[in-house]
Amino acid sequence: MVAKGYPKKILITGGAGYISNQLIEELPPAVEIICIDNFYVDSEYKRKNKKLHSNHRVSLIDSNVAHISKYQHLLSNIDLLIYMASLNSVGESQTHPIKYLKENNLNLQLFLNQLKKFSPKLKKIILTSSRGVYGxxxxxxxxxxxxxxxxxxxxxxxxxxxxxxxxxxxxxESDQTKPASYYGLTKKIQEDLLSVFSLQYNIQMDIFRIFNVYGKDQGKYYSNIGIIPQMFKLIKTQHQICLSGNGKLTRDFVSITDLVNILKMSVVNSQVRTNLIETYNVGSGRAVSLNDLAEYFQNLGYSFNIILISSYQDVQYSVANNQKVKKAFNIKKFSNLYDFLARTYGKNC
Ligand SMILES: NC(=O)c1ccc[n+]([C@@H]2O[C@H](COP(=O)([O-])OP(=O)(O)OC[C@H]3O[C@@H](n4cnc5c(N)ncnc54)[C@H](O)[C@@H]3O)[C@@H](O)[C@H]2O)c1
The missing domain is CATH 2.20.28 (Rubrerythrin, domain 2)
Incomplete structure (x- = not known):
């Protein structure tokens, strides 16, 4: 029997990815989960992830979301769609905008064109959007x-x-959206495409604009995103890191545990809501600069060169006002990044 409040069957696109895997681990065993992922963002670990593959309640289909005829037979009785399929590198999106628009937007719309036909009972959508929509x-x-x-x-x-x-x-959340990268633009278009669909069929939707995620195992899922595993890898292998914006670039790091906790509450619809479509920032509300991070690794005992680069290459300051998500989901406090760093990268670990 499915635990009270949980949907019986969930479709997760981008289901072999990092956030999806952490979420699936926290969902009750009786919930049936269909994961669609084309392994566009690939890693050996993902391919071999035993936890996902050996899990009897999870079906993992290797497919682009757009090729819905390949997996349509699994879509009946889906209650909840969690849309996570996305290419996620800001840098890559600037050199390959067409690829990003195609994968993140055109293929989403091709998927939506058919979804209602195969999943007529769909009640709710969760979209993992990004702080990138703000620029x-x-x-x-x-x-x-x-x-x-x-x-x-x-x-x-x-x-x-x-x-x-x-x-x-x-x-x-009410601030102007003004994406500064093609990645941010495609996340905004995802919000808009799914909003039109949600309004058209009167389906509830929660949009989460997620800031910079950190947490266990992140570096196993991808190599070109995730500031913390990328920085640590360079410290270990090259003994040198380059910091944009003279290291003053500031980010808001949010723990995967806190994010999964919020997504879980959204899955069971436990928050107070007033609108069909709600948008939430998911960030800790704390500013951490690249210099702060580098200094912390030095304090943990790592020695490496720091090369400062004056150009920003990305937004300079990115910190969430998280009052809305805290109130709606009754969150008292977000996890502390430095506790995680000490636990994970401390020399005695
Ligand atoms: N990790 C973060 O810091 C962060 C921050 C903000 C927003 N997000 C959003 O959260 C979601 C999940 O992020 P993640 O960190 O787990 O990334 P991830 O790369 O691990 O997961 C995304 C998955 O989507 C798959 N995918 C991409 N295009 C696809 C397509 N057309 N069809 C099928 N599968 C496709 C990829 O292969 C990948 O496995 C994404 O939507 C991302 O934009 C993540």
């Missing part, structure tokens, strides 16, 4: 006191009074 985010001009949304971090000045005295602000 550089809001800044407060200290001179004219207006909130402005700069195009990029390279030339920060107030568009109204030209002052360069700007203070970055924590990002709220």
């Amino acid at each position: 550089e985010g809001p800044y407060l001009c200290q001179k004219c006191r207006r909130t402005i949304y700069p195009d990029s971090a390279e030339a920060l000045s107030c568009s109204k009074c030209n002052s360069t005295e700007l203070t970055p602000q924590k990002i709220k």
Whole structure:
């Protein structure tokens, strides 16, 4: 019997990925799970992940989401769709925008075109979106006191009074979306495509704009994203790291445990909701710069060179205002990044 409140059958696209795997481990055994993944983001570990493959209640189908006829026979009685299928590298998206628009958007729409026919009982959608939809985010001009949304971090000045005295602000869900990368743009288009579908069929949807995830096993799933495993790998293998924005780039790191906890509550619909479509920032609300991270690894006893690069190559300041998600899901506190780093990378570990 399925535990109270849980859907009986869940479809997870991008189901062989990192976040999906951590979530599946936390779902009750009686829930049937269909995972669709084309291993576009591949790793040996993912292919061999015994936990997922040996799990009798999980069916893992190697397919692009768009090729729905390949797996349509598994879609009857789906109650909940968790849409995670995505290419996720900001850098790669800048050099391969067409690939990103095709995989993240066109193939999503091809999937949606058929979904309602095969899953007529679908009641809810969860989308793992990204903080990338905001781009550089809001800044407060200290001179004219207006909130402005700069195009990029390279030339920060107030568009109204030209002052360069700007203070970055924590990002709220109601802030302007202004993607600064093709990746961010494709995540915004995912939000829009799924919103139209949700409104068309009156299906509830939770959109989670996730900040920078960290947690156990992350580096096993991919090599070109995940700031912490990437930095650690360079420290260990090259004894040297390059830090953009002179190391002052600031990120909001959110623990996979906290994220999975929120997703789980959304799966059972336990939050207070007022709208058919709700959007939540998922971040810890704490600012951590690349310099802070590098210094922490040095304090843990690692020695390596730091090369500072002045250009930003990405947004400068990215910290969530997380009041909405905390209130809706009754979250008291987010995990502490430094506790995780000490536990995972401490020299005695
Ligand atoms: N990890 C983070 O820091 C982070 C931050 C913000 C948002 N997100 C979002 O969370 C979701 C999951 O992220 P993750 O960290 O688990 O990444 P992941 O790369 O481990 O998982 C995504 C999976 O989607 C699959 N995929 C991509 N395109 C597909 C397609 N067209 N058809 C079928 N499968 C496809 C990939 O092979 C991959 O296994 C993504 O939607 C991502 O945009 C992640």
